[in-house]
Amino acid sequence: MPKVSRIEVISTGARRRWTLxxxxxxxxxxxxxRGEVSATARRHGLSGGQLFTWRRLAREGRLGDEASALVPVEIEAPALANSAKPERDHDAPAGSARASKGPGLIVIELGNGCRVRVDRDFDADALGRVLNILDRRR
Structure with a gap:
C-alpha cells in the first residue's frame, strides 16, 4: 500500500484582480x-510589462467589452442646390423605389489628434487597415 505523506503548499500571496x-x-x-508608463505602473503596483500588455490589448480593441473604444463620429452632408430633388434610376421600371445616394462625409477623430475624413462609399477593409496603422504610430 502506498505511503501517504503530508504536503505543505506555500502561497506567494493573493494575486491582485483588476476590473476592466x-x-x-x-x-x-x-x-x-513620455516616460509615463513606468511611473504609472509603479504608482499602481504592477510591472511595466503587465501595463504594456494592457496597452497593446487596448490598441487592438481586446481589453474587454470596452465602450470607451468608441470615438465620436460626425457625419457632414454638404448642402447642394439640387439636393431637394429626388434621385431616380432611369434604368429601373416606373414606380420602383431606389435609395437616394446623397453626399456624405464621416469624420473620425483619433485620440492622438489625427482626424480621418471618409466619403460615404468607403471600403471598410481599407479603412480598418489605415486606422490600425495610425493607431500603431501613437
Missing part, C-alpha cells in the same frame, strides 16, 4: 506622455 474599468483607467493614465 481599473485596467482601462490605468491604461488611459499611462498615455499621459
Amino acid at each position: 474599468e481599473e485596467k482601462r483607467r490605468i491604461v488611459a493614465e499611462s498615455f499621459g506622455g
